[in-house]
Amino acid sequence: DADVTQTPRNRITKTGKRIMLECSQTKGHDRMYWYRQDPGLGLRLIYYSFDVKDINKGEISDGYSVSRQAQAKFSLSLESAIPNQTALYFCATSDPGGYQETQYFGPGTRLLVL
Amino acid sequence: TQLLEQSPQFLSIQEGENLTVYCNSSSVFSSLQWYRQEPGEGPVLLVTVVTGGEVKKLKRLTFQFGDARKDSSLHITAAQPGDTGLYLCAGAGSSASKIIFGSGTRLSIRP
Numbered sequence: 001d002a003d004v005t006q007t008p009r010n011r012i013t014k015t016g017k018r019i020m021l022e023c024s025q026t027k028g029h030d031r032m033y034w035y036r037q038d039p040g041l042g043l044r045l046i047y048y049s050f051d052v053k054d055i056n057k058g059e060i061s062d063g064y065s066v067s068r069q070a071q072a073k074f075s076l077s078l079e080s081a082i083p084n085q086t087a088l089y090f091c092a093t094s095d096p097g098g099y100q101e102t103q104y105f106g107p108g109t110r111l112l113v114l
Numbered sequence: 115t116q117l118l119e120q121s122p123q124f125l126s127i128q129e130g131e132n133l134t135v136y137c138n139s140s141s142v143f144s145s146l147q148w149y150r151q152e153p154g155e156g157p158v159l160l161v162t163v164v165t166g167g168e169v170k171k172l173k174r175l176t177f178q179f180g181d182a183r184k185d186s187s188l189h190i191t192a193a194q195p196g197d198t199g200l201y202l203c204a205g206a207g208s209s210a211s212k213i214i215f216g217s218g219t220r221l222s223i224r225p
Contacts, residue, residue, distance in 0.1 A: 040123065042118075042215040043202065043204075090156050100162050100206075101213070102159050103157075107155055
């Protein structure tokens with residue numbers, strides 16, 4: 001079984017709808033992250049959490065919110081989806097490792113907002 | 115704001131050829147990582163370089179960290195179709211609170 005799982009893997013929604021992307025991990029890591037990937041822009045950080053009670057905004061948090069329900073679960077919500085939120089979304093986990101920290105990524109969720 | 119620029123953005127070469135991909139910044143990083151991402155999957159870490167001038171080898175892949183820790187290169191010798199994918203560099207600052215990713219190099223190896 002995969003260490004980091006994301007559901008759904010693909011989602012089509014309409015402008016204005018609220019959607020939630022979910023991430024679960026079995027690696028026992030405290031740190032979890034949400035990124036979005038757009039062609040030519042690499043990975044951009046949306047939110048990150050260093051433990052259950054910690055939530056931090058990343059580079060592009062506007063229009064998104066997150067919830068850390070447990071050490072193993074970190075969900076991303078789009079309160080009112082818009083077309084420019086069409087992207088590939090990745091969840092990642094890591095253990096504290098200073099500047100040699102390794103991030104482990106899920107398989108991604110492909111989101112299309114019409 | 116720290117930025118990492120990768121070049122080239124796209125590269126398509128014949129099997130057996132050599133290639134080099136670059137990752138450049140005006141900022142100093144405590145470490146530089148290279149990830150490979152295949153279609154339908156998330157990025158997977160290949161290597162982390164920490165010391166200025168450091169060279170690491172992973173089979174046919176050679177990674178180098180610039181002396182000033184602002185840039186890095188990935189050299190592939192005798193490319194194979196299995197090397198096809200998106201290569202991402204990522205830099206970590208001294209606080210390590212987050213990692214900055216480059217825009218990626220999409221590599222295609224033709225049989």
